[in-house]
Amino acid sequence: MKKTKQKLDSKSSVKKKHDSFIDSITANQRNGGKGQNVTVEEGKLLKLHKRLEQAEFLLDMTREIAGFESLSEVLNRLIEIVAKELNCERSTLFLNDEKTGELYSRVALGDLEREIRVLNDHGVAGYVFTHGESVIIHDADADPRHDRSIDKETGFDTKNILSVPVRTMGGQVIGVLQALNKNKGRFNKTDLELLETLSSQASVTLAGTQQVERIRKKRAEEMEFLDTVATITAEVDLNKLLGNVVGEITRMLDAERSTLFINDPKTNELFSRVSQGDNVGEIRLPNHVGIAGTVFTSGETLNIPHAYADLRFNPGF
Template identity: 55%
Template sequence: MKKVNKPAGGNPAALLKEQKKRLAEAELLLDISRRISAMDSLDAVLKMLVETATSRLNAERGSLFLNDPNTNELYSRVAMGNFMREIRILNTNGIAGHVFTTGEGVIIPDAYADSRFNRNIDEQTGFVTRNILCVPIKTAKGQIMAVAQILNKKKGRFNREDMRLLEEMMKQGAPSLQSLQFIEQMETIRRQELEFINVVSEMTSDIKLGSLLQNVMAEATRMLNAERSTLFLHDEKSDELWSEVGQGLESTQIRMPSHAGIAGAVFKSSRTINIPHAYADLRFNPSFDKKTGFFTRSILCVPVINKNGRTIGVTQVLNKHGGPFSQEDEARLRAFTAQVSIALENAKL
């Protein structure tokens, strides 16, 4: 008698059920892809992905945290529940930070029993997190750009099948998230540059040197997301660098030899210096910190060069919020410094 091979698994009903499940999943992913293709804003894609994932996984709330490489923070604009707000955390903190840094998804059955869980968000929002499913979102090149986090499964606990489905849903959205985030960043930069042009316009109409320089240094501090900025000018008679204006220094005048510290190194070399950890650099002079109680973490310093190519001072910005200064910050500060040089020339300092 010829042997009849039974279907894999030996249970036709179970196989049919599995096939229907896979077909429904394929339709879900195709629907997500179709809906994303009709969206042209980052917020719309974020909202749709989070709502779809939260509903599909029968959970109470979801969030999608995008990475901000300029501040080394994860930020969420979408939170299911009573309200919507932007929340920012360091990209190494909490469950989301753990998933972002390791690139591995996690299932947390009891959030408050896990030492990695950050309770601050619950305290800020009044929400109580019981269990968590969190997965990384990767670009086509495998770089982690975000994490998706689903909270409080309504019945039972999250399982490996939930994790697999969440990963598949996020894969559908990753290309659009990456491109729309890039477009939004470019629009932000363009808006900031337009704001800077307005400041420059005000500068050229201001004949008072003090207020003119105060404007440009205040704008430098704000646009570079830093704590403090100072313009040091060179006194040829004493061969000292002295501060004409300092954001956050309450107009304190500072004088030092033209070769001293980071400012001196930039003045003598006429080259930009970008230091992520001030106290690890031997050129850094900590005496000013000791006098004021200020703590310098990161430094970006660029030379002020006049139209004849001579270095006449330096512009120094301290302590970027969220991490070290970037190459983009260097380019922006050079643009500011070019305007400082023009302003000084116009004021005939």
């Protein structure tokens, strides 16, 4: 792995063989051809050399990131490469969260360390994701798509943006790759083409590593669930058993509180046997009222992102 990274950060053996000859042609071009006439063939050779140079670099990059086992390693190295090759202040990769409809940054180069989440149709990244189009923005403050609230949160001053979609081999957009604040000059078409190429090359490894991470996470959750079931079912006292169930639900879902409602057929009421969080005592309500009543009578699961916006929610509880 170190050998591959060294190849990315320094001249390769192929480059070294041609450097002296290519440099002489380049120097002659800068001098207006005074040293010797630059032939058409030499001009073609220069273009070919640049293409070979880029192809070799992309091959080395692909080999390197394909050798990483975790998604975080792939993302971190990709961000480093983008920032270096495009000579920009920061690079960020946004991935789509299909469950929440959000784009989130897993890594960012610079002082930013915490996760950023935005709706996948919001801001410049959201525009690129939903439209599948690459964009160059020379003045971020003048572009209405730029979300200035993120700059306020992070303290980073975004001046110019280069943003491209990350696609799978099947053409599905799974994220957005951005380069921010060109160190010298402005982002141009050449930069755009390079970032699109980097995105395309990395997407194969990225998609594969994402899938592996999903499988690992699912397996870990399944094993944790089995361990939890084994632990709580060993309890013979009903109240302690229910308390353990609610406690594990709260922990596994990373929630503030969980409540278990049980139906009382004599009174047609739902009552809470246990509650996590603040001490609230017993709660009773008609078994057809509120969110709990709706779930009980319908037998359907509800996921309510904004409780106070739902008329069935009773804030008094």
